[in-house]
Amino acid sequence: MPLRRTSSMLIATHKKSIASFSENFTAEQVVQWAVEAFGDSLVLQTSAGIQAAVMLKLVTSIKPDVKVVFVDTGYLPKETTDYMETLRKELNLNLTIARPKLTPEELESKHGKLWETDHELYGEITKVEPMNRALQELGCVAILSGLRAQQTSNRGDMKKLSFDLEAEQYKVLPILDWSKEDVKEYMKDLPKHPLESAGFATIGDKHSSRALKKGETDERATRFGGKTQECGLHTSTSSLDLLLKEIEETALPDGYVIFTKPKCKFCKAAKALLQQEGFDYLEKDVTDEAVYAEMMMHNPDAKTVPQIFDDNCLIGGFTELFNTLGVQGTTVEEFVAPFSEKKVESVAEVTKTKGKANFAKYYAEAVIGGAALLTVASILIPALQRSPNGNLTSESRLIENAGLLISGSRLLQSPSRLS
Secondary structure, three states, X not given: OOOOHHHHHHHHHOHHHHHOOOOOOOHHHHHHHHHHHHXXXXXXXXXXXXXXXXXXXXXXXXXXXXXXXXXXXXXXXXXXXXXXXXXXXXXXXXXXXXXXXXXXXXXXXHHOOHHHHOHHHHHHHHHHHHHHHHHHXXXXXXXXXXXXXXXXXXXXXXXXXXXXXXXXXXXXXXXXXXXXXXXXXXXXXXXXXXXXXXXXXXXXXXXXXXXXXXXXXXXXXXXXXXXXXXXXXXXXXXXXXXXXXXXXXXXXXXXXXXXXXXOOHHHHXXXXXXXXXXXXXXXXXXXXXXXXXXXXXXXXOOOOOOEEEEOOEEEEOHHHHHHXXXXXXXXXXXXXXXXXXXXXXXXXXXXXXXXXXXHHHHHHHXXXXXXXXXXXXXXXXHHHHHOHXXXXXXXXXXXXXXXXXXXXHOHHHHHHHHO
């Protein structure tokens, strides 16, 4: 499956965190890393199966309020839903229960016993879609799961940190390298699934799960009639090493990158702000078609400039940059205003002063000066109209007073305010 732009941006956003990850981390270290990297965007996925208590205990001991998602397909044994409720109470879980859009009755009315005729579609309807919907509603960026490499051949090649290309989310597997003995040891003091004592080694939907037979050792043969090893939730993960390599080939340089147009006042303001705050930046002019195409590759939703990135992460336009930098003492409108004036030839004219330009004061003076001119006109013109022969000399005193009024407004000084 090709790497989509949203996936590329998401991986690039966490590039530094990914670089600090090690496949040699212990289970506790993996969870701690994930909590620090993803915070409240981290979600724990559980099936309420035989070993479910392990991950629930492991993760909540580090992040007690972690979001937990459980899919009730409508076909689970009652023992499983009861067990989920037991764990919820025991561990005080922040639990979300996801359900398919179709009830079992609706599903069978439309498709019959779909689990027998189309296992993949059945898994999509009852597990994948409701899980992905819940994860999206919870703002999930990374999923914690209790998969182990020993469980299936497909899981043997997985990494503790990988990426789900279909859902466009990170997948974090803290106990991937645990053995059955490790699980059993950790489970000693935790509630057990009621069906474990009945010989069940793995449990899913009641129509597709059975207990181990005497002498049977292949646990996964007790699921889906032995025809498949996966339910559909864990079949599209990819190594981050390969994805990072692909991203590096198209990544923007580190630091600030600004896509601009020459006459854009917001672009000029963005560059002035970065200079004022002491940041270097790389400017890219989108009037060049190749540069425009590059901008759209990194943000296809872009409709205006500037488009500002920091370490490959999209900040947005000037307002977002202004808010991100936490500028004090002025507003967005006040900061941008001078850049719409024809007299401003470059950002240096605004930023070369010892302090920050007082844009509000500059414009207040300009307004006062304009008002003075209008006042002179309102006095002078009617006076001239009343004067015999329109004689300017006869109104010399009015002109003298007008000159004093204009001088008092400091309008004549205003061009020097930005130099």
